[in-house]
Amino acid sequence: MAARRVKVGGAEFGGDSPVLVAGPCSVENWDMILEVALSVKASGASLLRGGTWKPRTSPYSFQGLGDEGLVMLREAGRQAGLPVVSEVLSVQQLERAADRLDMIQVGARNMHNFVLLTEVGRCGKPVMLKRGFMATVEEWLLAAEYIMKEGNEAVVLCERGIRTFETWTRSTLDISAVPLARQSSALPVIVDPCHAAGRRDIIMALTMASLGAGADGVMIEVHPDPDRALSDGGQSLNLDEFKALSGAVRSYGWPPERYR
Numbered sequence: 001m002a003a004r005r006v007k008v009g010g011a012e013f014g015g016d017s018p019v020l021v022a023g024p025c026s027v028e029n030w031d032m033i034l035e036v037a038l039s040v041k042a043s044g045a046s047l048l049r050g051g052t053w054k055p056r057t058s059p060y061s062f063q064g065l066g067d068e069g070l071v072m073l074r075e076a077g078r079q080a081g082l083p084v085v086s087e088v089l090s091v092q093q094l095e096r097a098a099d100r101l102d103m104i105q106v107g108a109r110n111m112h113n114f115v116l117l118t119e120v121g122r123c124g125k126p127v128m129l130k131r132g133f134m135a136t137v138e139e140w141l142l143a144a145e146y147i148m149k150e151g152n153e154a155v156v157l158c159e160r161g162i163r164t165f166e167t168w169t170r171s172t173l174d175i176s177a178v179p180l181a182r183q184s185s186a187l188p189v190i191v192d193p194c195h196a197a198g199r200r201d202i203i204m205a206l207t208m209a210s211l212g213a214g215a216d217g218v219m220i221e222v223h224p225d226p227d228r229a230l231s232d233g234g235q236s237l238n239l240d241e242f243k244a245l246s247g248a249v250r251s252y253g254w255p256p257e258r259y260r
């Protein structure tokens with residue numbers, strides 16, 4: 001199927017090189033988001049991520065900084081020269097965030113939220129659609145259709161692992177989903193190895209496997225001091241580890257033959 005390119009500022013998904021999306025799980029404060037933004041930019045990232053409305057399993061866990069975090073994310077992106085992506089959990093949040101974000105993220109837990117998908121399809125911004133952890137590849141592609149049906153074709157699919165019986169990882173990275181989604185749709189497909197693994201020691205291996213399978217990029221959680229992170233520290237790389245990963249991606253890139 002003909003490949004579609006999705007441009008978000010200077011980042012081009014489905015273009016000539018793998019896209020690196022990087023940033024903290026959550027925007028925690030101004031100093032940390034600025035530090036991460038400047039560092040990942042210097043290391044080769046082309047899009048800054050950072051959650052400000054967090055879909056946490058426990059309502060007692062850190063829920064994110066909300067609007068205040070969005071302002072910080074946008075300004076950090078501006079100072080670093082990076083476009084920004086963040087997740088919205090509801091239509092109300094989409095209305096508050098759309099003007100401040102370069103790309104809207106729909107998270108795994110909301111992949112089946114058809115009302116949100118429809119509104120995201122009308123918002124005029126590029127969308128990163130994460131695969132639900134209980135969703136088949138077909139359901140994921142149909143969720144993307146909900147967005148595109150409203151006239152928004154700038155959709156990037158993100159595989160982030162599915163629920164299986166395995167307990168040594170948080171989810172199981174479904175590597176087959178990468179070539180399957182790329183064969184069955186024109187949309188770029190990226191991988192989030194951090195939420196799939198839930199542990200930082202295999203992020204590099206999963207990144208290279210993803211590119212080997214043809215992924216158009218990866219999204220990596222990066223924190224200046226992962227052990228002190230307010231969310232997902234165990235699966236976050238520190239600044240130096242991200243620099244090393246970025247270098248490896250640049251050296252190895254894609255295999256000579258990519259399947260579409």
Ligand code: PEP
Pocket residue numbers: 025051055087106107108109130160192195
């Ligand atoms: C995230 O990327 O911030 C996130 C919450 O991931 P997921 O929706 O894949 O769990």
Ligand code: MN
Pocket residue numbers: 025026195221231232
């Ligand atoms: Mn996270």
